[in-house]
Amino acid sequence: MSDKTMRLDIVSAEEELFSAEVQMVYAPAEMGEVGITPKHTPLLTKLKAGDVRAEISDSETKIFFISGGILEIQPNAVTILSDTAIRESDLDEDRAKKSELAAKQAMENSNSDMDLVKAKTELAQAAAQLRLIKKLKGKR
Amino acid sequence: MAGSQEIRTQIKSIQNTQKITKAMEMVAASKMRKAVGQMEKARPYANKISYVMSHLANAHAEYNSVYFEVREVKKRAYIVVSSDRGLCGGLNNNLFKKVIESTLENKKNEIDTSYSVFGNKAAGFFQRIGGEVISQSTQVGDQPKIEDLLGTIKSTIDKFISKDVDEVYVAYNKFFNTVSQIPTIDKILPISSNDEAIDKEYSHYWDYLYEPDAKEVLESLFVRFIESLTYRAVVENIASEQASRMVAMKSSSDNASDLIDELQIIYNKNRQAAITQEISEIISGASAL
Numbered sequence: 001m002s003d004k005t006m007r008l009d010i011v012s013a014e015e016e017l018f019s020a021e022v023q024m025v026y027a028p029a030e031m032g033e034v035g036i037t038p039k040h041t042p043l044l045t046k047l048k049a050g051d052v053r054a055e056i057s058d059s060e061t062k063i064f065f066i067s068g069g070i071l072e073i074q075p076n077a078v079t080i081l082s083d084t085a086i087r088e089s090d091l092d093e094d095r096a097k098k099s100e101l102a103a104k105q106a107m108e109n110s111n112s113d114m115d116l117v118k119a120k121t122e123l124a125q126a127a128a129q130l131r132l133i134k135k136l137k138g139k140r
Numbered sequence: 141m142a143g144s145q146e147i148r149t150q151i152k153s154i155q156n157t158q159k160i161t162k163a164m165e166m167v168a169a170s171k172m173r174k175a176v177g178q179m180e181k182a183r184p185y186a187n188k189i190s191y192v193m194s195h196l197a198n199a200h201a202e203y204n205s206v207y208f209e210v211r212e213v214k215k216r217a218y219i220v221v222s223s224d225r226g227l228c229g230g231l232n233n234n235l236f237k238k239v240i241e242s243t244l245e246n247k248k249n250e251i252d253t254s255y256s257v258f259g260n261k262a263a264g265f266f267q268r269i270g271g272e273v274i275s276q277s278t279q280v281g282d283q284p285k286i287e288d289l290l291g292t293i294k295s296t297i298d299k300f301i302s303k304d305v306d307e308v309y310v311a312y313n314k315f316f317n318t319v320s321q322i323p324t325i326d327k328i329l330p331i332s333s334n335d336e337a338i339d340k341e342y343s344h345y346w347d348y349l350y351e352p353d354a355k356e357v358l359e360s361l362f363v364r365f366i367e368s369l370t371y372r373a374v375v376e377n378i379a380s381e382q383a384s385r386m387v388a389m390k391s392s393s394d395n396a397s398d399l400i401d402e403l404q405i406i407y408n409k410n411r412q413a414a415i416t417q418e419i420s421e422i423i424s425g426a427s428a429l
Contacts, residue, residue, distance in 0.1 A: 009188060013286045013368050016184040031351050044192075045351035046360055070361055072192050072348075079188050081364060084286055095291030096298065099275035103257070122268070123240065126233045 006038040007077040008054055010064055012084045017064060018054065025078050026053040027071050034071075036078055043073040052080060144414070147407045151400055158396035164227070165389035171282055172318070172382035178283060179315070179375050186368050193331075193365060196348075196358070205355075206301055207331050207362040215252040217274060217296055217305040218242070218325070219370060221312035221377040222262035224279055228385035231313055232261045235323040239311050242325060243271075254305060256296045258289070258374055274299055282378060286371050293370050297363065300329050312373035313380035319387060321380035328369050331362065 008025055010018040025036045028050030052064045069082040218239055222232045243253045254272040257263050263276045275295040280288045299305045308329035313321040350357045 009184070011185040011188050013182060013185045013364075013371055014178070015181040019184075029351060042195075042348045043351065044348040044357050044361070046357055070192075070357070070364065072195075074195070079192065081185065081189055081192070081361075083364075092290060092294050095287075096275070096294040097291075099256075099277050099291035100295050102278070103263075103273040103276040120240065122265075123233055123237045126230070127237075130230050130233075 004038060006036075006075075008080075009078070010052065010054075010066075010080045010082055012069075012082040014084050017082065018062065020054075020056060022054045022056050022078075023058075024055040026051075027080065028052070028066075029071060036073055039075050040073050040078075042075070043071070045071050047071050047080070047082075144407060144410050147403055147410065151403050151407065154396050154399050154403070158393055158400070161389045161392045161396065165386055165393060168382045168386035168389060172379055172386060175282065175375065175379035175382055176315070179372070179379055182368075182372055182375055186372055189361075189365050189368055192361065196361075205358055205362060207329065207359075207366075210330050211303070211306045213251055213306045215254065215305045216242075216246055216307045216309065217254045217256060217299060219256045219292070219296055219308065219310040219328075219373070220258070220262045220266070221310065221373050222257065222259035222265075223377070223381040224260045224281075226261065227388065228381050229388040231321065231381060231384040232259075232265075235311060235313055236262070236265055238323045238325060242309075254299075256292050258292065258377075280374070282382075284371075284374055284378070286367060289371060289374060290367065293367055294363075297329070297366060310370055310373045312377040313384075315376045315379040315383065318383045321384055326369070326373070328366055331365070 005021040005023055008018065008020060008022040009016075023037075027034055027036070028048050030046045030048050033050075034045070047066060047069045049067045050065070052066055054062045054064070056062060064082075066080065066082040067084070069080055072079040072081070220235070220239055222235065226232075239255075246253050252272075254274050255262075255266050256274045257266055257276045258278070258280065260278045263273075263278050266273050275292045277288060277292045296305075296308055300308055307327065309325050309327050311323070311325045314324040315321055
């Protein structure tokens with residue numbers, strides 16, 4: 001690795017987007033756009049939605065759109081943990097409420113006391129069925 | 141003879157069932173390959189984020205996060221990941237059994253238990269047994285987006301932050317290979333600071349600069365870390381589901397073949413008996429003349 005380049009990794013939870021040596025990176029940090037050259041001091045910051053520009057060489061630049069995420073800088077490596085989903089705290093709250101509501105609606109139709117005995121018998125029945133199937137198969 | 145026709149219909153109907161199970165087997169095989177691919181694709185993010193987390197462990201971050209807070213355990217929450225559809229062998233039942241065993245263990249130690257569930261099967265099961273379900277997401281499909289999981293994850297994390305629960309686990313089927321999927325329960329909260337991860341290279345004192353401030357950046361990092369762990373569990377469970385379905389469907393196709401063979405023999409015997417009887421009737425008729 002030469003002194004003039006650093007490793008850039010752009011990853012999202014669902015896939016790897018980019019990984020190569022670059023000369024410089026521009027990223028949309030929450031406090032304003034930052035430009036990063038090699039030997040930058042360690043930094044951790046949040047990113048907002050925007051373009052990430054990676055200068056691979058003097059003539060080649062790649063642009064990625066990200067919808068937010070986290071930027072981690074080490075002297076010789078830059079990592080962008082990109083979000084795939086659009087993250088607003090209101091939106092997250094909505095999602096949480098929705099899944100809680102789904103659970104609540106489902107629960108209303110059942111008794112609230114947890115019946116472990118019932119659970120155990122149900123599982124035992126399933127296990128017995130599986131054993132029986134195995135036995136029947138062995139016989140043939 | 142009357143039996144022959146019946147046996148023939150039965151063979152036909154088993155053949156039709158076998159066609160279905162064979163098709164399901166092949167569909168499951170291709171879906172499994174896709175799910176394994178998705179698992180591979182998720183790996184770089186998981187690696188990177190744990191790499192950043194281990195840096196943080198080295199960095200002696202000045203901010204003590206609630207996500208690391210070890211409390212006396214009064215209540216545990218389990219995020220139970222199951223499949224939406226059945227016909228996948230004992231996959232879900234094995235997992236539920238493991239969860240119920242831990243629940244009983246908790247009960248012995250006077251610890252309450254609540255659940256967050258992914259997938260129809262877990263939703264149905266915990267509803268039937270009347271467990272306390274914090275939140276649920278069903279029908280996330282074969283290729284879930286992380287977006288679909290956020291709601292359930294957040295409401296579980298919120299319970300941890302508000303100190304309603306003191307530990308959070310994720311229960312899923314770990315995918316080893318096509319024939320082996322192991323029900324697994326992993327602890328995700330509080331985040332255990334892994335001492336082994338401390339890298340000698342960075343062991344001198346340093347810390348990141350944080351923008352805008354440590355608390356905000358770190359919190360969103362920790363939330364993403366937990367999300368990535370859960371996402372991984374969900375994707376692995378899908379791979380396990382498809383693998384398990386493939387094996388189950390293969391064995392039912394084999395069973396159908398065995399049944400058909402058996403019936404075919406009975407059918408042939410039946411047919412031969414009928415012919416023999418007819419011949420002996422003709423001969424005895426002829427000799428009577």
